[in-house]
Amino acid sequence: MAKFSFKHSSITFTAVADTTxxxxxxxxALQGGTTTQYTKISEVYQGGLATASSxxxxxxxxxxxxxxxxxxxxxxxxxAPLDVNTAALAAPVVAFIASxxxxxxxxxxxxxxxxxxxxxxxxxxxxxxxxEIAMLGTAANTGEISLSxxxxxxxxxxxxxxxxxxx
Amino acid sequence: xxxxxxxxxxxxxxxxxxPPELGxxxxxxxxxxxxxxxxxxxxxxxxxxxxxxxxxxxxxxxxVEATVTGECRPIAKxxxxxxxxxxxxTPLPLIGANHGQVxx
Numbered sequence: 001m002a003k004f005s006f007k008h009s010s011i012t013f014t015a016v017a018d019t020t021x022x023x024x025x026x027x028x029a030l031q032g033g034t035t036t037q038y039t040k041i042s043e044v045y046q047g048g049l050a051t052a053s054s055x056x057x058x059x060x061x062x063x064x065x066x067x068x069x070x071x072x073x074x075x076x077x078x079x080a081p082l083d084v085n086t087a088a089l090a091a092p093v094v095a096f097i098a099s100x101x102x103x104x105x106x107x108x109x110x111x112x113x114x115x116x117x118x119x120x121x122x123x124x125x126x127x128x129x130x131x132e133i134a135m136l137g138t139a140a141n142t143g144e145i146s147l148s149x150x151x152x153x154x155x156x157x158x159x160x161x162x163x164x165x166x167x
Numbered sequence: 168x169x170x171x172x173x174x175x176x177x178x179x180x181x182x183x184x185x186p187p188e189l190g191x192x193x194x195x196x197x198x199x200x201x202x203x204x205x206x207x208x209x210x211x212x213x214x215x216x217x218x219x220x221x222x223x224x225x226x227x228x229x230x231v232e233a234t235v236t237g238e239c240r241p242i243a244k245x246x247x248x249x250x251x252x253x254x255x256x257t258p259l260p261l262i263g264a265n266h267g268q269v270x271x
Binding site: 055110114115116117134139 | 174178185186200207259
């Protein structure tokens with residue numbers, strides 16, 4: 001097991017409805033590296049950086065349409081092990097914010113509602129060890145989890161991270 | 168031996184320094200429980216779904232389904248079925264066929 005942090009220093013979520021294509025650089029998502037890879041999310045953090053009131057209806061959810069042809073992370077975003085001694089994985093979990101085939105949030109598989117005001121608001125969720133949110137493989141509904149903004153409000157810039165552990 | 172209450176997660180939503188907005192709670196600090204059947208997070212509340220078969224808390228949706236179907240289907244079991252099918256190269260099971268859309 002190795003723990004990683006997927007962070008974005010300054011991301012502005014794009015508000016989209018369920019089962020609607022995400023917009024590149026408007027969400028953060030994790031997808032299994034192999035069809036049998038088991039991953040657990042143990043922490044979600046959002047810190048608002050907006051300079052005006054920005055209600056952001058963030059949702060952590062499973063995706064009913066998974067991304068394909070994923071684009072590598074760009075400036076500001078990274079996924080790195082928490083421990084410097086972590087061995088490189090042959091097939092690490094894929095952390096991404098852009099892809100050719102866009103992922104879509106499942107309508108009925110929401111995991112956590114994290115609505116907040118990005119003008120100074122803070123959100124943090126931490127799981128008790130053994131009670132994390134798990135995902136498996138690369139299939140729709142089970143193999144991809146995303147942090148995104150639901151329709152409504154005016155999502156503001158924020159810095160975020162997801163801590164996850166994978167096998 | 169730990170109780171289920173001790174196994175709660177932690178959720179903080181702090182908007183005290185932000186202007187009030189409709190739909191945004193000013194401040195929330197609460198324990199969360201993990202639904203055994205779908206891993207949805209359930210903020211602590213007086214009445215919470217419970218599955219006596221897997222001895223774990225359930226979200227409202229899974230609690231209704233467990234009551235209607237009488238079946239306990241933890242997500243660990245779902246993942247196990249998926250792994251088994253993947254390893255054997257057999258078709259993936261129709262997960263949730265009788266469980267609404269919890270995990271289709």
